[in-house]
Amino acid sequence: MFNLDSLNPQQRQAVTTIRGPVLILAGAGTGKTRVITCRIAHLIRKGISPGNILAVTFTNKAAREMKERVAEMVPREARTTGEKGEGLTISTFHSFGSRVLRQHIEKLGYKKNFVIYDDAEQQSAIKKILSRISIKGEKTEPRDVQSLISKFKNGAFKPGEFGSETALSLARYMLKHYETALRACNAIDFDDLLVLTLRLLKEHPEVLADCRAKYQYIMVDEYQDTNAAQFELVNLLAQEHRNLCVVGDDDQSIYGWRGAEIANLLDLEKHFPEVKVIKLEQNYRSTNTILLAANAVIKNNARRRPKQLWSDKGQGEKIILAAFQNDEEEARTLVEEIEFDRMAHGIPWKDQAVLFRTNQQSRSLETALRQAKVRYHLVGGQSFFDRREVRDMLAYLKVCTNPNDDISLLRIANVPARGLSDVTMERLLTASQQRHSSVFTAMHHTDVLNSFQTRTQESIQEFLQFLEEYRNLLTAPGTESDPEGLLKWTKKLLTDSGYINELRRSEKNVEVGDSRVRNLMDLIANIDGSGLNPLPERLQHYLENVTLDNDRDSEEEDPGDAVTLITMHSCKGLEYPHVHIVGVEDGLLPHSRSKEEGTMDEERRLFYVAITRAQKTLTISYSLGRKKYGQTIPSQPSPFLRELPEELVERELEGAKKPVTGDTSKKLFDMLRASIQ
Numbered sequence: 174m175f176n177l178d179s180l181n182p183q184q185r186q187a188v189t190t191i192r193g194p195v196l197i198l199a200g201a202g203t204g205k206t207r208v209i210t211c212r213i214a215h216l217i218r219k220g221i222s223p224g225n226i227l228a229v230t231f232t233n234k235a236a237r238e239m240k241e242r243v244a245e246m247v248p249r250e251a252r253t254t255g256e257k258g259e260g261l262t263i264s265t266f267h268s269f270g271s272r273v274l275r276q277h278i279e280k281l282g283y284k285k286n287f288v289i290y291d292d293a294e295q296q297s298a299i300k301k302i303l304s305r306i307s308i309k310g311e312k313t314e315p316r317d318v319q320s321l322i323s324k325f326k327n328g329a330f331k332p333g334e335f336g337s338e339t340a341l342s343l344a345r346y347m348l349k350h351y352e353t354a355l356r357a358c359n360a361i362d363f364d365d366l367l368v369l370t371l372r373l374l375k376e377h378p379e380v381l382a383d384c385r386a387k388y389q390y391i392m393v394d395e396y397q398d399t400n401a402a403q404f405e406l407v408n409l410l411a412q413e414h415r416n417l418c419v420v421g422d423d424d425q426s427i428y429g430w431r432g433a434e435i436a437n438l439l440d441l442e443k444h445f446p447e448v449k450v451i452k453l454e455q456n457y458r459s460t461n462t463i464l465l466a467a468n469a470v471i472k473n474n475a476r477r478r479p480k481q482l483w484s485d486k487g488q489g490e491k492i493i494l495a496a497f498q499n500d501e502e503e504a505r506t507l508v509e510e511i512e513f514d515r516m517a518h519g520i521p522w523k524d525q526a527v528l529f530r531t532n533q534q535s536r537s538l539e540t541a542l543r544q545a546k547v548r549y550h551l552v553g554g555q556s557f558f559d560r561r562e563v564r565d566m567l568a569y570l571k572v573c574t575n576p577n578d579d580i581s582l583l584r585i586a587n588v589p590a591r592g593l594s595d596v597t598m599e600r601l602l603t604a605s606q607q608r609h610s611s612v613f614t615a616m617h618h619t620d621v622l623n624s625f626q627t628r629t630q631e632s633i634q635e636f637l638q639f640l641e642e643y644r645n646l647l648t649a650p651g652t653e654s655d656p657e658g659l660l661k662w663t664k665k666l667l668t669d670s671g672y673i674n675e676l677r678r679s680e681k682n683v684e685v686g687d688s689r690v691r692n693l694m695d696l697i698a699n700i701d702g703s704g705l706n707p708l709p710e711r712l713q714h715y716l717e718n719v720t721l722d723n724d725r726d727s728e729e730e731d732p733g734d735a736v737t738l739i740t741m742h743s744c745k746g747l748e749y750p751h752v753h754i755v756g757v758e759d760g761l762l763p764h765s766r767s768k769e770e771g772t773m774d775e776e777r778r779l780f781y782v783a784i785t786r787a788q789k790t791l792t793i794s795y796s797l798g799r800k801k802y803g804q805t806i807p808s809q810p811s812p813f814l815r816e817l818p819e820e821l822v823e824r825e826l827e828g829a830k831k832p833v834t835g836d837t838s839k840k841l842f843d844m845l846r847a848s849i850q
Contacts, residue, residue: 180211187451188212191219191390194411194445196438197420200482201467201785202458202748205420206235209394210242212418213261216390217247223261225387227410229269230394233721235746239263239394262388266403268721270366275717277373277380283359286575286713289720290355290362293564294580295319301579301602302350318347326364327402327432357611358578367402374409381409389414396421400432408444415445423478424471425745427779429772439476456482456785458748460489462821463787470816471781474774482785491823494814495794499805500534500756503796504541507753510792511736512545514751522548526737526749528783530762534755535738537800542736550732552739562676562689563696567719569666573643574712577611589675592632597625601633613640639670647708659701659711667693741783752787754780757795758808780813793817 177185184204187197188211199205209228217223230236240263262269271289279285290298296315299322303313321344355361361369374381391411393399396419399407411417419441426435441448456464464482471477497503507527514520527538535551542549565588568581576582583602587593598612604624605615615621616637622630643666652658667673673690680686700715737749741762756762763776784791793814798805 181455183453184208188215191216194415194448195418196441196448196450198478199420199422199453200480202456203453204457210239213243214246225389226261227388228263228392229266231398236263236265267363267366270370273370280377288360288571288575288578290360291720295362297580298354322348322351323364326368327400359575371406384410385413390416392418394420397423397426397435397438398428398433399437404437424778425782427782429775452480454480454482456484458788460486462489463791466492466817466821467781467784469818473816474777490790492821493792493825494822495825497796499798500537500796503794504537508541508545521734522736523734524750527753528741528744529755530741548735550735550737552743562693566693576613579612582612589671597629653705653707657701659708663697741779744786745782748786748788750788751790753792754783755794757793757811759811762811
């Protein structure tokens, strides 16, 4: 159990104010997660039924962390209630939408076994549509269309964004045909998890009434990151009981480019005039030098809720500001400093983080780190779930639960080769489009089958029989009593389909092939995790979790002792003892687009977020020239650097080294001598 006395006065007020709307302004490093979890525990302690509590956040990592912390504070029996043992709901927005839709989506004309398309599957659907239209002299990227469709669905597009009426017409055409394509496959995408949930609540008052009755205490984390659809969903649910607690920091709103609306936090009083505002300003992460610098920078944003971060960790070291002739010298000197800190001061690589504005900036940094043989971890590399074998296996499972899922069926129809060539599948796809059906349905049409040669007809029928056999095995009597029934079924499917042998055969290196097979076995190890339910339900639950849990791979991969390379957008919520912010130049930070798009305030907030990641020391650097397309282009320091108070900064022009004291020099020499003995 937690103790209220362990909280500071403002945290305690935030935890114990449980009735009516509350806005908790939680500055960087002020113990936001602790406050939310303590608040949940306090609600339960006060007799609120856990089943009536809903906490939503943006990442699965944050949701899991909340669940784990609440579990430490509240006994298991107190976290569930009622005959069904209903517990409190802590989830992402998308998981919450999925939960509601699984119960009620049939009211919108979908079947309950809908599949959720991830980014790659959405782009595959878009590619199919683009292949049917041609735009003279232009190449349309599926990713761009996907982004456009997402903005349409979330109400985040701006009237002048498309440039011309032709572009706007194309966007509407793509949206219409994209939605038709997904509907034919009984599929929805991530945006639909919110958009369709909103539609359901608006069109079916009884569903809204049920949700309001169930979720009487609502908490929203990172409220400054909510978009129009998320804001509307929260307002719909909380409008009657008004027990809404939102936690956020307008100074850390850095996702406007993906639809986040800072106004949702700034203008909360318009929707809840009686809201109580509680500020958390005591920082538990950084020194006061770092916090004073952050406060000085962010106060230059006119539209914000004022707050002053402070700490009891002392003044700390001054911020180092260094200039370099070019980005390669910047990277090389930075790596030398990291190695000096490791050898002279015993600072491990894992305590060092390098932050930058754009992904392209990592090139010179990675080169310098490799040359110095320094281990590093680049956040945002290839996702585990983007690996070929993983996508293939998930496609097999999705087809077995929903054979009308065209994207998955087309992916595995001829993997391994079974006489269903690309030409055959293209003809089947065309036939399905002509009949306004799925490819699976078209495969059953006699006239479609008769249009193929005998051998191809046999291949199609054998494939259909294979799918039918495994779909029947899923529903075989008595399978729900086997705690490992789904795991056995999945292994048999992968073996009998020939996929495991194909995976090994496709790799020249035996170890690589075995490693790919191990990836699959690791992935399905906990496939029966949803208890003794019927196998189709277990499979649906598993696929849903894998699709929604898209940040698991990046968080669970422990890089060990390695320097972290990370973009400023990815670093929010993280902290490191020693932080280096590189490339702080006009055109990079603020980005060159910010002046045209009017997002200078958001760029400043990005700099503020980067500064407040540092716990002990902070180094900021810029180059007077940056290599682009093989040429060094002159660059200027960021105007944001002028906002740093002079008394907090120690300047090192052209990356001048810090003087080495006698003691440090002796320690470094001793360490070097020990390392070669």
